[in-house]
Amino acid sequence: MNAPQVRLTSLAHGGGCGCKLAPSMLQKILADTSTAGPFRELLVGTETGDDAAVWQLDTDTCIIATTDFFMPMVDDPFDFGRIAATNAISDVYAMGGKPIMALAILGMPIDKITPDTVRQILAGGSAVCADAGIPVAGGHSIDCPEPVYGLAVIGTCRPEHVRRNADAKPGDALILTKAIGVGVYSAAIKKGALPASGYTDMIATTTQLNRIGTELAKLPEVHAITDVTGFGLLGHALEIARGSKAALTIKSADVPLLPSAVSLAQKGFVTGASERNWASYGQEVRLPVDCPDWRRKLLTDPQTSGGLLVSCEGAAVDTILQIIIDAGFDAARRIGQVEAGAGVSVL
Template sequence: MNNMSPARLTELAHGGGCGCKLAPSVLQALLANQPGAGPFPQLLVGAETADDAAVWKVDENLTVLATTDFFMPMVDDPRDFGRIAATNAISDIYAMGGRPIMALAILGMPINKLAPEVIREILAGGASVCAEAGIPVAGGHSIDSPEPIYGLAVIGLGRPDQLRRNTGARPGDALILTKGLGVGHYSAAIKRGALPDGAYAEMLASTTLLNRIGGELSGDAAVHGITDVTGFGLLGHALEMARGSGVTLRLDAAAVPRLAHAAALAWEGFVTGASHRNWDSYGDAIALPEGCPDWQRHLLCDPQTSGGLLIACDGTRADALVERIRAAGYPMAARIGEAVAGEARVVVTGSLAGR
């Protein structure tokens, strides 16, 4: 019999979800002097462009994709934590145009603070999402750690001609976002016990929605680039795409989808520390409209745990692709901007409506 007192998972962690990620500038500094991947011509994608997964070419028809993602809890329900973390990890494979085939669990738990049944529920939540994606949890590794950590290493397969990177945007492309922003603001409200009624279910529906549409769209020649929007916020991941593609991305703030309470929570000050770190990392490469209020900036910088896909596609096909994405189960998908010739930066126009 276990006599441990129940503990809120979020109280055991100093951060949560993709808000745990190191700021872009910190990560860049840490990787600055690391050796390159070396003379491996079969390594199609490594760490050089901050893409979503590594890609190894087996032959002319087959690639192997590999990624890992893990974080501390952003919710208190252990099964939901496992589901969100697994969905987020698998997303990297879909974002590269691949198909996941198996996962390995990554587990770090304060075993003197959490009952075994709680940890089992985290693992069960992750396994349930893997089952939904049609893949096994084939193994893993666990440690005793001071804060709860869970995630997956995921292996996938793809075709070289269907590989989609964050470097593929072209001048004239339209930009599509498949999920609404605001997960970090919801997470901050959860920490303070202030999330509005009904908001948890909305957030859970978004963060456990697999981004499998990325793998489906990769076979469409009109889709030129894909990346998933996670801890660096919409602006941070858009900037990675702009830099990797050598273009300017213009985002229409009024067109950006968001969760129902995201704007109100941002305006009320439910902001994660990662939002501030993200903004400080962008430098002069992000241009906001004159007089942009802080709450709108925070929403655009908000770290998204298991966020949507940012897609660069032929502008003449964008509206049809949005309809296809919505019909596939992503009702908030929207056309949010365009890629134009120019220096690698992100320019935001317009204003988020209301709060």
């Protein structure tokens, strides 16, 4: 791909899922938002902070609906489109569904970005949708001060295959399917400090579709699934803990990391979203007294198109982990367990 005339990341005040509102701010905004209420067909709404809405259409079919968009975290427009599309489709997979259609969401500063650059962004998104086997069936575009791109995605699944983030059970094991550190890498990109090999690693993980979620949801041993995105590993683990009324314990040494994540974090390449995340939910997380600051920042690092966090029966964890690895998620690891109690503990 030809380099864009203007660095996309220079036009945005944030990038990727690091653009998300802080968890505490989102809670305040949604505090008075009604949940399922009288709509018995609405199986999943806003009540659990889940990845997508789920509507039961009939006895055999649920409709899954989600939307996700953000500002660029990379300068290559084609790669930006690929990452944004992969991230948006992930929400359907995280609910246990199969995507069937997408609509593009596009906002561009038309006085700063060439039409060819915009075409490349859309082409990247379309390429990922083709890989997922779905069309981009339409969309909406506006003139916007900062570049924004994403998708609204529709999927389907059977009612018994819906997997919320609120059904983990004490005794479950936790599996993470992708390495973390994407936010750290994106911070390094903005400062021109990420080597070519690091960029290759980041693109590989952020454009890998989480389609394994559709298969995992068919397994009765898998109780809860969510994808790890803007709130970081600890934030999304806490959503599972809150929704399931349980406690999650994470072994930090077992959390898979991108190859250069530790060295970059130790050098200070972290995002502002990492600190906002910790300020929002740190009071509900127990860290070891000797936990270094760089490790905490990695555990709160905002992921873009991150992996799935899976809660499954402890006795089945080895089998399920192998299924995930065999599907191409080489970085997948068991990272902890679910227990009675509340909050998240890091060992």
